[in-house]
Amino acid sequence: MFTERPDLSQVDPAIVAYIESLEAEIERLAGDKKATAESLLETTEPPTTFNVITISRNGLAKRTPRHLYSRQRRGGMGIFDLESADDDPPLLLAVADAGEELLLITTLGRVFKLPASRLPELPVRTRGQSLTGQLELKQGEKLALALPNRGGGYLNVITTTGQIRRLRHHFFGENMAQGNLIYDARALGAPAAACWSSGSGDVFIATRQGKAIRFAEDTIPFKGCLGIRLADDDAIAGLCAVTEASGVFLLTADGKGTIRQMAGFSANKAPGAGGKVAIKAEDVVGAVTITPGDDIFAISRLSKIIRFTADEVPPKEGVVQGVNCMALRADETVALAAGRVANEG
Numbered sequence: 001m002f003t004e005r006p007d008l009s010q011v012d013p014a015i016v017a018y019i020e021s022l023e024a025e026i027e028r029l030a031g032d033k034k035a036t037a038e039s040l041l042e043t044t045e046p047p048t049t050f051n052v053i054t055i056s057r058n059g060l061a062k063r064t065p066r067h068l069y070s071r072q073r074r075g076g077m078g079i080f081d082l083e084s085a086d087d088d089p090p091l092l093l094a095v096a097d098a099g100e101e102l103l104l105i106t107t108l109g110r111v112f113k114l115p116a117s118r119l120p121e122l123p124v125r126t127r128g129q130s131l132t133g134q135l136e137l138k139q140g141e142k143l144a145l146a147l148p149n150r151g152g153g154y155l156n157v158i159t160t161t162g163q164i165r166r167l168r169h170h171f172f173g174e175n176m177a178q179g180n181l182i183y184d185a186r187a188l189g190a191p192a193a194a195c196w197s198s199g200s201g202d203v204f205i206a207t208r209q210g211k212a213i214r215f216a217e218d219t220i221p222f223k224g225c226l227g228i229r230l231a232d233d234d235a236i237a238g239l240c241a242v243t244e245a246s247g248v249f250l251l252t253a254d255g256k257g258t259i260r261q262m263a264g265f266s267a268n269k270a271p272g273a274g275g276k277v278a279i280k281a282e283d284v285v286g287a288v289t290i291t292p293g294d295d296i297f298a299i300s301r302l303s304k305i306i307r308f309t310a311d312e313v314p315p316k317e318g319v320v321q322g323v324n325c326m327a328l329r330a331d332e333t334v335a336l337a338a339g340r341v342a343n344e345g
Helices: 013-030
Strands: 050-056 060-065 090-097 101-106 110-115 143-148 154-159 163-168 191-197 202-207 211-216 236-242 247-252 256-261 284-290 295-300 304-309 333-339
Touching: 050 143, 050 333, 090 143, 090 295, 090 333, 101 191, 143 191, 154 236, 191 202, 202 247, 202 284, 236 247, 247 295, 247 333, 284 333
Parallel strands: 191 236, 236 284
Antiparallel strands: 050 060, 050 090, 101 110, 101 143, 154 163, 154 191, 202 211, 202 236, 247 256, 247 284, 295 304, 295 333
């Protein structure tokens, strides 16, 4: 029996990461004397038809009833979710009702509709099934975005080059052809983020380097325009629909997050500027609009997922580094979604 930890410097990094995750889980199970079972987990949500949908980089997907994910306290380790190969990490995370349609947008700017019920309903820690057999993808084409088809308002899509386009919900109606082209990705870049909006509010664009811009969505012309001017070493992290009263949750790769209140983030008169600092961070992975009582879901590269309530994250009007939202070891967060529990009847 080992009395001390052996030297792992020559061991494959993936194996080390796995060992460290097991060590951390053992530490958690051993228990912090200051913690109680109630403070670690909350299983207060009754059975629901809402599902957490996880999709890997190569299109491996599953849906799991949301109530099977217990709430943890902010800063917890989470639990293992989608099982996929080391070279096929989680890419997309969404929350949708089993009766809703999903909009699946590809790297070529094409969109497919798929009933959420067509995805296999599986337990939390499961391999999932490939989506490629259900979509007619072209050679080299992969999934870029996944979100519910809300059936009202506008879908805003921003590309990797910062170009934004706004489409009415009718575009995604019953007569939409599968694989319909939203825009020319060869000219404007692959889709980077998307969100639904009412048509009368603002949009908020966040970048990986923690910068952001906010402007009225009705300033976006029919043919689209430059939404934000990106630095050469920056990239799009998220896109949200907001109002003056909104809060936006920003998550970084190292598991920190903050709720940036729009009351303290003034809107630009027009799109296309370079943005200003929204969070002190170098690697923002996503942004979602939240309201009090909402739940936040975040998933890591090693497929650990955590659920906690947004109320545990202190809202800020100014620039901060964020607070610890997920404990990570040799890992990083890659995607997030909001579960709007407070707004569902």
